[in-house]
Amino acid sequence: xxxxxxxxxxxxxxxxxxxxxxxxxxxxxxxxxxxxxxxxxxxxxxxxxxxxxxxxxxxxxxxxxxxxxxxxxxxxxxxxxxxxxxxxxxxxxxxxxxxxxxxxxxxxxxxxxxxxxxxxxxxxxxxxxxxxxxxxxxxxxxxxxxxxxxxxxxxxxxxxxxxxxxxxxxxxxxxxxxxxxxxxxxxxxxxxxxxxxxxxxxxxxxxxxxxxxxxxxxxxxxxxxxxxx
Amino acid sequence: xxxxxxxxxxxxxxxxxxxxxxxxxxxxxxxxxxxxxxxxxxxxxxxxxxxxxxxxxxxxxxxxxxxxxxxxxxxxxxxxxxxxxxxxxxxxxxxxxxxxxxxxxxxxxxxxxxxxxxxxxxxxxxxxxxxxxxxxxxxxxxxxxxxxxxxxxxxxxxxxxxxxxxxxxxxxxxxxxxxxxxxxxxxxxxxxxxxxxxxxxxxxxxxxxxxxxxxxxxxxxxxxxxxxx
DNA sequence: CACGCTCGTGTGGTCTAACCACACTCTAGG
DNA sequence: CCTAGAGTGTGGTTAGACCACACGAGCGTG
Numbered sequence: 001x002x003x004x005x006x007x008x009x010x011x012x013x014x015x016x017x018x019x020x021x022x023x024x025x026x027x028x029x030x031x032x033x034x035x036x037x038x039x040x041x042x043x044x045x046x047x048x049x050x051x052x053x054x055x056x057x058x059x060x061x062x063x064x065x066x067x068x069x070x071x072x073x074x075x076x077x078x079x080x081x082x083x084x085x086x087x088x089x090x091x092x093x094x095x096x097x098x099x100x101x102x103x104x105x106x107x108x109x110x111x112x113x114x115x116x117x118x119x120x121x122x123x124x125x126x127x128x129x130x131x132x133x134x135x136x137x138x139x140x141x142x143x144x145x146x147x148x149x150x151x152x153x154x155x156x157x158x159x160x161x162x163x164x165x166x167x168x169x170x171x172x173x174x175x176x177x178x179x180x181x182x183x184x185x186x187x188x189x190x191x192x193x194x195x196x197x198x199x200x201x202x203x204x205x206x207x208x209x210x211x212x213x214x215x216x217x218x219x220x221x222x223x224x225x226x227x228x229x
Numbered sequence: 230x231x232x233x234x235x236x237x238x239x240x241x242x243x244x245x246x247x248x249x250x251x252x253x254x255x256x257x258x259x260x261x262x263x264x265x266x267x268x269x270x271x272x273x274x275x276x277x278x279x280x281x282x283x284x285x286x287x288x289x290x291x292x293x294x295x296x297x298x299x300x301x302x303x304x305x306x307x308x309x310x311x312x313x314x315x316x317x318x319x320x321x322x323x324x325x326x327x328x329x330x331x332x333x334x335x336x337x338x339x340x341x342x343x344x345x346x347x348x349x350x351x352x353x354x355x356x357x358x359x360x361x362x363x364x365x366x367x368x369x370x371x372x373x374x375x376x377x378x379x380x381x382x383x384x385x386x387x388x389x390x391x392x393x394x395x396x397x398x399x400x401x402x403x404x405x406x407x408x409x410x411x412x413x414x415x416x417x418x419x420x421x422x423x424x425x426x427x428x429x430x431x432x433x434x435x436x437x438x439x440x441x442x443x444x445x446x447x448x449x450x451x452x453x454x455x456x457x458x
Numbered sequence: 459c460a461c462g463c464t465c466g467t468g469t470g471g472t473c474t475a476a477c478c479a480c481a482c483t484c485t486a487g488g
Numbered sequence: 489c490c491t492a493g494a495g496t497g498t499g500g501t502t503a504g505a506c507c508a509c510a511c512g513a514g515c516g517t518g
Contacts, residue, residue: 003472003473004471004472012312012316015313015316015317016316021318022317022319028497029498030497030498038472038473039472039473040473040474041270041471041473041474042472042473044274044499045273045274048233048274048277048278049278049281050313052278052281053281053309053310054310055313055317058498058499058500059480059498059499060479060480060481060500061481061482061497061499062480062481062496062497062498063481063483063498065481066480066481066482066497066498066499067497067498067499068498068499070317072314072317072319074310074311074319074320077306077310077314078306078307078310080282081283081303081306081307081310082303082386084244084279084282084284085282085284085301085306085389087244088250088251088284088299089247089250090251090385091303091385095384095386098384098386099384099386099387099390102331102332102335102387103331155324155327155328156319156320156324157311157320157324157325157328157394158327158328158331160314161328161390165386231500231501232501232502233500233501257468257470258469258470259468268501268502268503269502269503270500270502270503271500271501271502273470273471287469287470288469288470289470289471289508289509289510290468290469290508290509290511291467291469291509291510291511291512292469292510292511292512295468295469295470295509295510296468296469296470297469
């Protein structure tokens with residue numbers, strides 16, 4: 001076993017045993033190196049991995065923002081991993097879109113109609129109603145709207161996967177808008193569809209919400225020219 | 230931006246531009262460090278992250294297995310990320326199980342009845358028919374069977390996510406068997422259900438296959454005492 | 459000529475020691 | 489009492505050295 005993996009296992013053990021929890025802080029790198037009898041280099045490699053996994057955040061200086069503290073951001077980890085594998089062209093974009101439809105349909109049909117996340121979603125729709133908004137700003141709000149819907153279903157894993165799928169193709173999605181014949185018309189349609197989806201969820205009509213979401217996403221990508229496998 | 234991220238972006242760029250593909254090799258660490266005008270330490274931190282993401286594999290010595298070569302193993306990345314976040318107790322096991330049901334149901338209903346993966350799945354079922362097999366051996370075959378079904382649906386993202394979900398709770402699943410009143414009876418039931426699922430898929434009855442898979446997974450965890458949220 | 463051993467070379471793996479930038483905290487001076 | 493400065497501890501980065509490993513070329517021996 002390589003040295004940095006030893007450090008990794010030690011930290012994972014501390015997490016599993018509850019000796020280290022979200023918001024807690026790792027020992028300083030030099031301290032940890034001495035404790036585990038390894039070099040600071042190996043400790044740092046382990047921390048780099050945890051950072052990439054969204055498990056810790058490293059901050060310089062001193063004070064509450066400094067040091068290496070435990071966080072929990074699964075979306076970051078899954079998102080960058082998916083993005084890299086898309087870059088290697090071993091994960092087709094069409095598969096990502098298909099998975100997104102699958103997850104979002106499920107989330108829409110399982111969303112709690114009285115969830116507080118839906119209030120935030122409604123507010124986002126109002127923000128998107130400004131005419132002449134920059135495309136990327138619109139897309140950013142769109143991402144947050146869809147994430148809010150996913151959160152309303154109350155499954156942290158589905159939320160994280162949804163977010164990561166979306167994150168892995170943000171650059172791609174931004175390019176796609178160039179293929180659209182008429183962005184303004186598309187934006188208007190998307191806004192209408194958003195309202196219909198939200199209304200279906202609030203009316204406790206999960207089945208209808210799921211169908212609307214699927215059509216919403218598939219319609220957009222079809223218009224933008226992504227081939228379905 | 231930190232130095233290792235510069236290296237990371239450079240490599241990701243090479244991947245996106247196709248200058249680096251699966252099977253290809255990164256320049257040697259010392260060479261890369263000189264090219265990018267950074268220290269070898271920073272190069273190594275970047276490579277550690279890519280390795281954790283399942284994008285490269287580092288090998289010592291010389292020859293075909295040596296050097297840092299580009300691979301593509303999304304399952305590894307997602308799996309270890311999920312496992313770590315389960316350790317922080319920010320991803321409930323019940324959510325993982327629920328997501329697994331969701332993905333596997335979809336895969337079962339979209340599996341191609343004439344897919345070659347199903348042949349492998351059938352062979353796995355035969356291997357599982359040995360009485361008195363060790364529990365962990367049985368579970369290992371069970372994982373491969375379910376993965377084969379997922380692969381038969383032909384969506385690489387769903388396959389990777391499925392595998393990673395399963396990987397993230399293998400340790401947990403092994404403990405769970407201790408809660409079962411009668412392992413031999415459970416194993417026998419699981420084998421029967423596996424055959425029914427496979428048969429439904431081969432008969433092109435996706436709807437039935439999906440229902441069977443959902444009942445199969447949920448029944449198991451219920452028997453083992455995992456509370457549904 | 460054919461076989462087998464040895465040594466050279468290049469790879470990643472690890473470690474040490476030093477310095478930097480940063481942000482807070484304490485303290486001395488106004 | 490307030491403020492400016494030194495002090496302290498954090499992660500960030502670098503240079504240089506040495507190790508273990510695996511292949512392959514070259515040499516020696518049969």
